[in-house]
């Protein structure tokens with residue numbers, strides 16, 4: 433299992449702090465990034481993937497800085513974006529081969545992985561369909577497949593289920609749970625169902641800073657004690673930590689899933 437470490441990462445745009453000294457060690461399982469609109473969740477995922485420049489800090493996979501070897505990043509990291517890929521002039525198959533080539537996969541390996549993952553997301557029948565003719569949900573499933581090509585060590589998911597119908601969402605949960613036994617997964621989602629189904633750990637962000645961090649079970653216990661209610665849903669737990677002031681973090685306590 434890969435260790436993803438975000439170390440003192442800050443991002444400033446036009447003098448405004450979008451991320452402030454964010455330090456998190458993601459060790460295993462699925463971590464949900466939680467925060468209000470504009471808290472910096474997508475910015476953090478984009479910083480990890482080097483899609484946006486960071487002002488300070490470093491991101492390490494298994495102790496190696498990705499800033500020092502950005503090329504290796506593309507083979508180690510998969511990203512499911514909030515907005516599904518367009519590439520309307522390519523078929524699903526052509527688009528996925530294009531991504532596989534960028535990740536350095538040989539044609540044969542790409543072919544077998546594309547077959548495998550398209551089957552897992554119920555898209556085998558649409559392999560030759562033009563991307564422009566795919567529905568939003570189909571494009572999102574293709575977006576999931578492109579992220580999984582090359583069997584990344586780290587998988588970043590930004591609102592990955594918004595266009596999925598009920599059954600596809602359940603299939604997605606099962607797929608990600610399987611993958612998370614060998615892959616470090618970070619998910620941003622406003623849907624508490626996604627967090628309930630997938631997250632083992634939660635990280636709360638507020639105005640670009642980490643305010644709370646912990647495994648779901650202990651955060652639920654903490655909220656239950658504070659609210660004297662033993663039947664809290666994940667949505668209640670999220671509401672509690674998003675509205676409670678202060679932080680459970682000492683300067684250095686930032687391990688997630690240790």
Ligand SMILES: Nc1ncnc2c1ncn2[C@@H]1O[C@H](COP(=O)(O)OP(=O)(O)OP(=O)(O)O)[C@@H](O)[C@H]1O
Pocket residue numbers: 445450467468469470471472473474475476
């Ligand atoms: N390139 C940019 N230039 C200026 N401001 C930016 C840029 N990218 C992000 N921001 C700002 O940084 C803050 C965090 O944005 P971000 O999209 O990361 O939040 P988020 O937590 O993902 O929000 P949401 O839940 O609405 O998707 C916001 O105030 C946003 O306006």
